[in-house]
Amino acid sequence: IPEDITVDDLLIFRTLYREHCESLLDCLSSFQLSQVESYWRNFWRNSLHSDAIEVEYEKMMPKNKLVMLCMVKEVQNFIRETDFQFYQNVVGILLPDVLRPIPSSMTQAIRNFAKTLESWLSGAMTGYPEEVVAMKLAGVNALAQTLRRYTSLNHLAQAARAVLQNQNQIAQMLSDLNRVDFHNVEEQASWVCGCDGDMVPSLEQDFKATLAQQQTLEQWATWLEGVVDRILRPHLTSPRFVQAARHFLLKWSFYSSLVIRDLTLRSAASFGSFHLLRLLYDEYMFYLVEHRVAQVTGIVPIAVIGKVQNDDIVFCTCSIDITYHCNL
Incomplete structure (x- = not known):
């Protein structure tokens, strides 16, 4: 852990990141898909127009400290595991039952949302280490792919109903x-x-x-x-x-x-x-x-394709403690 990073910094980051994910879930629960970009930009301090939320984030943790934290391996692991769990929750909110009929307008909105995720996140993380950006993009791409697959599955299911009822x-x-x-x-x-x-x-x-x-x-x-x-x-x-x-x-x-x-x-x-x-x-x-x-x-479904790359069982957990490796 770099000397400039303290245990308090790690604890603050963990709290802020979890609260950030919870806020995003609240936003998505009300189907405000277009607001996700602004949430990301505020958290990573790359807003197009600075607002009160970004200013508050900056007070709690300056951007330069945030960038340094993102270079710590334990923090990266925490972000990766938290993201996978978060994205799985997103799938559960948007598509709780892949076979249940949903309006075509909702299906199209979800597919459009999936298409824009990568560009939104890339813009929000401008200026961060390439390794961290690549890791974040891998997670959001897994979400986008899953949403596309599940909406396609849902579409096929509705078409098949007509056949099975004839x-x-x-x-x-x-x-x-x-x-x-x-x-x-x-x-x-x-x-x-x-x-x-x-x-x-x-x-x-x-x-x-x-x-x-x-x-x-x-x-x-x-x-x-x-x-x-x-x-x-x-x-x-x-x-x-x-x-x-x-x-x-x-x-x-x-x-x-x-x-x-x-x-x-x-x-x-x-x-x-x-x-x-x-x-x-x-x-x-x-x-x-x-x-x-x-x-x-022991992993979330959305992480299966990305994580299970060999024939052996891979056991993972989403409860990585980023303070574990700190010298208290």
Whole structure:
């Protein structure tokens, strides 16, 4: 820790940063998305027009001290972990249920918000060390990517509802599905993916039965969750859990692509419906696996892609104490 940095400085920064995040959450809870930029600029002292909030921040911690603090490794770790937890809370506020219908205007507002996050943060952090800016941008990009993915998932879910509620389409899909050469599909999937010989036929029969029962989107979601848990449960205590989760997604994608290929070659009348459901189920599977990996590795879902870069389980915590390494 640099000599110019005291324990009080660290404590003040921790308090200010947490209060800053809480203020942002309050702002987003009322859907004031456009105000985020000004909150960032005030905290990092890069406001376009100085206001009372920035002046108050400057009194509590001058900008030059703030810049020095950002160069401390423990402070950077604290910021990174706090940001990931904060961004996960943001996702929970803006999209509490990825399958629940939301107005198209709200979807577009969230997507526009995601597009502007990087430029807003870059402007707010002008003059700060490149290492810190890069770290902050990595976190906000994870948020933007997650918001784009979840809004796309939500859009697919609403489109799929119309298909799942149409009895004629369901009947046509069942008819087309029964013409698929599943024996050939299973042989290819087994050779390429090493799939369990009993698992694939079991999933096939479950899928057909669920489709025949004309289940709702929420019931399909429950079925997909059951598939994920069934496949990943044997690996829960394994240090290779992340690898198993990745391989499952690859196997699921390859198997479903073979089914879609067969439907395409047969010019299936319900191809469009199957294609839509395939897009939705692939995306929702990724969503489910992402959350299962987060649970096992002890990190928030939004951090999974950025943090789990190898096949080993990575345990993280959002309670890093930036005063731990100080000489009291």
